[in-house]
Amino acid sequence: GHSASVLNCQFTSYGRQLVSCCADGLIKLWNTQTSECVTTLDGHVDKCWALMVKEDTIVSGAADSLLCFWKDVTAEEEEEEIKEEQLQSEQQQELRNLLFDGKLAAAFSLSLALNMPYKCLGVAEKILQLDDGTTQLRNLIENLQMDQIQSLLEYIATWNTNSKHTIIAQNVLFSLLSTVRANPLQVILS
Numbered sequence: 276g277h278s279a280s281v282l283n284c285q286f287t288s289y290g291r292q293l294v295s296c297c298a299d300g301l302i303k304l305w306n307t308q309t310s311e312c313v314t315t316l317d318g319h320v321d322k323c324w325a326l327m328v329k330e331d332t333i334v335s336g337a338a339d340s341l342l343c344f345w346k347d348v349t350a351e352e353e354e355e356e357i358k359e360e361q362l363q364s365e366q367q368q369e370l371r372n373l374l375f376d377g378k379l380a381a382a383f384s385l386s387l388a389l390n391m392p393y394k395c396l397g398v399a400e401k402i403l404q405l406d407d408g409t410t411q412l413r414n415l416i417e418n419l420q421m422d423q424i425q426s427l428l429e430y431i432a433t434w435n436t437n438s439k440h441t442i443i444a445q446n447v448l449f450s451l452l453s454t455v456r457a458n459p460l461q462v463i464l465s
Contacts, residue, residue, distance in 0.1 A: 276312070277303065283326040287333070294333055296323035302335050302345070318343040363389070370394065379405075380415050387423050392430040400443050412450045424455060 279298035287294055292313065293305040300319035303312050316333075318341065325336030331347040366389055373382040379402050386395035402408045402415070419427065427447070434444035 277301065282322065282324055285326050285328040285333075287328040294326060294328055296326045296335055296337075298322045300337055300339070302326070302333070316343075316345055318345075374398070374401075380411065383415055384419075384423075387419075387426055387430075390426070392433055395427075395430055396434050396440060396443060399447050403443065403446055409446070409450060412447065413454045416447075416451050416454045424451070427451060 277295065277297040277299065278301075281295050281297045284293055284295040286292070286307075287304075291307055293307055294302060295305065296302045300317070300321055300323050302316040302318070302323060304314045304316070305311065306313050316335075319335065319337035319339050321337050321339035323335050323337040325334075327334045333345040333347075335343045335345070337343075366385065370382055370385050370389065370391075373379075373385060379398055383395060383398045383402065386398055399412065402412050405411060416424070416427070428451070431444050431448050431451070434440040434447075
């Protein structure tokens with residue numbers, strides 16, 4: 276709830292939400308069905324007296340002589356979240372396809388990009404099982420960007436915490452250390 280006196284409130288979204296403002300300058304959006312605070316808007320440094328709700332916009336006025344306009348971006352955020360989930364799903368399917376087709380180099384890079392450390396571990400294990408696996412892994416690591424190398428180092432640290440994965444982790448670390456020059460590693464580790 277509010278930490279000071281509520282000075283004004285208005286219903287919005289056809290009565291499903293309530294907007295309140297108070298003496299601490301905060302504006303809160305409440306779900307009327309659950310009585311939970313959905314979000315807190317912080318734009319004033321003094322008592323917030325005035326509040327008006329019009330469609331998807333909230334206007335607030337306070338003793339700090341500021342008028343703040345707040346736009347409801349819930350629909351846009353939900354749409355963006357759906358797009359992100361869809362993209363993630365497509366990329367995961369692409370990763371499964373790459374693994375099925377035996378394109379381990381591309382699968383390794385994609386698992387790094389998707390921030391999937393244990394999928395990356397599985398791909399590294401498959402690469403190392405090949406006759407020329409160590410060479411292929413070194414070639415892969417040689418072409419990684421600095422941010423990918425940093426992610427790989429973080430993955431190796433995570434893998435190393437489980438005794439089942441330490442051999443693979445150590446092999447990947449050896450390939451990384453024998454491939455990457457010392458200067459970039461100093462930049463990453465600092």
